[in-house]
Structures are given as C-alpha cells and as structure tokens.
Amino acid sequence: MTTIIQAQQLDFSYGSHQVLKNLTLMIQAGEIIGLIGENGAGKTTLLNLLLGVNQPQHGQLTLWGHQPGVPVVQTQIGSMLQGDIAVQGITVGDVLKLTARHYPAAFAVPTLLAQLQLTDLANKRLTALSGGQLRRVTFALALVGNPNLLFLDEPTVGMDVTAQRTFWARIAALKTQGKTIIMTSHYLDDIQQVADRIFLLRHGQLAFQGTFRQLQDQYRQVEIVAQTTLAASTFNNLPGVTAVDLTAGTLHLSSEDGDGTLQALVPYLPELHQIVIRRESLADIFVHLVRGASA
Numbered sequence: 512m513t514t515i516i517q518a519q520q521l522d523f524s525y526g527s528h529q530v531l532k533n534l535t536l537m538i539q540a541g542e543i544i545g546l547i548g549e550n551g552a553g554k555t556t557l558l559n560l561l562l563g564v565n566q567p568q569h570g571q572l573t574l575w576g577h578q579p580g581v582p583v584v585q586t587q588i589g590s591m592l593q594g595d596i597a598v599q600g601i602t603v604g605d606v607l608k609l610t611a612r613h614y615p616a617a618f619a620v621p622t623l624l625a626q627l628q629l630t631d632l633a634n635k636r637l638t639a640l641s642g643g644q645l646r647r648v649t650f651a652l653a654l655v656g657n658p659n660l661l662f663l664d665e666p667t668v669g670m671d672v673t674a675q676r677t678f679w680a681r682i683a684a685l686k687t688q689g690k691t692i693i694m695t696s697h698y699l700d701d702i703q704q705v706a707d708r709i710f711l712l713r714h715g716q717l718a719f720q721g722t723f724r725q726l727q728d729q730y731r732q733v734e735i736v737a738q739t740t741l742a743a744s745t746f747n748n749l750p751g752v753t754a755v756d757l758t759a760g761t762l763h764l765s766s767e768d769g770d771g772t773l774q775a776l777v778p779y780l781p782e783l784h785q786i787v788i789r790r791e792s793l794a795d796i797f798v799h800l801v802r803g804a805s806a
C-alpha cells in the first residue's frame with residue numbers, strides 16, 4: 512500500500528482558539544475516508560491544512576512525502592469546498608477548460624460534462640446557475656483535472672435526488688479507479704455506505720479512526736424497536752439500557768448490552784409486538800459519542 516497522507520501531532524489555532532489538537536493520521540492510496548464531526552469540530556480546517564491554505568503551528572504534514580501546497584502535490588488534487596467557487600460571468604464549459612489547463616492528465620471537458628449530466632449547462636454563465644447546479648459544477652471542477660486525491664467538503668448539500676445519485680455513482684467509479692477521497696458530510700447514512708474508514712473529529716481531536724465495523728464493535732450499542740402499550744418507565748432500569756423513547760406506541764430502546772436487555776425483556780414479550788433488533792447506525796453511534804462528550 513502506498514501512503515499518500517501522513518500527519519503527525521498536528522496542532523492548529525486561529526489566534527488563541529486552538530481548533531486541531533495533536534492529530535496523527537495516515538491515509539493510503541485508494542481509500543475513501545469519511546471525515547465526520549459536529550459543526551465546528553475542525554473538519555474544514557483540516558482540509559485547509561491538507562490543501563496548504565493554512566499551515567499547522569506544530570507537527571508534520573506531508574502528501575506523497577511533500578509539503579502541502581507545492582505544485583507537484585496540487586496538480587494531483589481536486590477539491591470541492593464549501594462556498595468554493597467565485598461566481599463569475601464566464602460559462603460552465605469555459606471555467607472547466609481553464610481549470611483543466613492546470614493539470615497534466617485532465618479530462619476532455621465535453622466527456623466529463625456528459626458523464627455528470629451537465630451538458631445542458633455548458634453554455635450557461637456561472638452567475639445564471641441555481642445553488643444546486645453550482646454545486647454540481649463545483650464537483651465537475653474538482654474532477655476535471657483527473658486528480659488522484661479528492662477533497663470533498665459537504666459535497667451533496669443542495670443537490671436534488673437525481674444529482675445526488677449521479678454524484679454517488681461517480682464516487683463508486685472513482686473508487687474502482689483507485690482514487691483517494693476524503694469527504695466530510697453530515698449525511699451519515701451516505702458516509703456509512705461509502706467510506707472505507709471513518710475519522711471522527713471531536714473538539715479538534717481524532718476521537719476515532721477506523722472502519723465502521725470497528726466503530727460498531729467499540730460501541731456495542733443495539734437498538735430494539737417494538738410496538739407496545741406498556742409505559743416507558745417499564746424499561747428505564749433494564750440492564751444495559753441507555754435510552755428509552757416511546758412515541759405513539761412505538762418503543763425505541765438503545766442498549767449497550769443487547770443480550771442482557773433482551774433477557775430482561777422476556778417477561779414483557781406478550782406485550783411487545785413487531786420486535787426488531789438492529790445494530791446501531793453510524794448516525795446513532797455519532798449521537799451517543801457526541802452526547803457522551805458533552806455529558
């Protein structure tokens with residue numbers, strides 16, 4: 512495996528506000544990394560360090576063994592940041608052609624436009640695009656250079672359902688081509704589906720890095736859902752139960768001891784119907800982690 516990104520003990524502050532603390536991470540070629548965390552956790556700040564927009568005050572950061580921001584690195588990176596694109600009076604086709612010139616192995620613009628279903632917008636000026644159309648064009652700008660490494664910050668925000676499907680199909684294709692992708696998103700179901708590894712930033716520190724399966728194993732939460740006429744208080748003190756929600760006859764139990772909770776539920780089975788037991792999703796675990804951190 513080829514290591515593309517290596518960061519050791521990175522610290523970054525805006526003035527006296529320390530945003531990233533002691534970050535150490537390594538990313539291999541071909542990985543899709545889901546970078547998640549609450550608003551303000553430091554995700555965009557980390558992407559900006561990787562792009563060389565800002566420099567860490569402490570620690571080492573290299574991409575392909577080079578400093579961030581140097582030309583040999585930049586020509587291998589495509590990025591789609593939040594509020595990225597300076598809207599100008601030029602057309603979609605022209606801005607893509609201009610961007611493509613900076614890359615040694617760029618795509619032919621008409622081909623890329625067709626793949627991303629943007630051909631109809633080719634002659635439109637950027638100023639005439641809707642918010643969602645502008646996001647789709649920004650994704651095209653990230654891809655046009657045929658880069659090996661992509662930074663995508665909240666890429667699907669504002670995209671309609673069709674555009675999101677085109678986006679995810681493209682991500683799947685990029686993965687089979689061995690591209691490396693670091694993506695932030697608050698749509699955790701999507702991250703759970705696509706990411707090889709998840710990096711969870713909490714208050715500027717990496718609270719977790721690993722596969723979703725490893726995260727599930729670490730936080731052995733299960734969710735038990737059932738229909739019942741029993742009161743919520745029946746379940747509060749059962750072994751392992753960490754949360755009880757009973758709304759309109761539907762019970763949701765979170766448990767950190769699935770076996771223990773299920774055994775304790777046996778006496779209540781006659782009054783529990785349509786029982787479903789499932790391991791928690793990334794979104795569920797995220798809420799527990801964030802709640803735990805602020806408790």
Ligand SMILES: Nc1ncnc2c1ncn2[C@@H]1O[C@H](COP(=O)(O)OP(=O)(O)OP(=O)(O)O)[C@@H](O)[C@H]1O
Binds near residue numbers: 528530550551552553
């Ligand atoms: N240019 C800046 N100057 C000063 N502080 C900043 C600047 N940019 C970001 N911050 C602060 O740094 C912290 C991390 O911000 P960052 O944008 O990295 O968070 P994020 O995880 O990307 O959040 P979100 O999910 O809301 O996009 C926040 O407290 C933010 O207020």
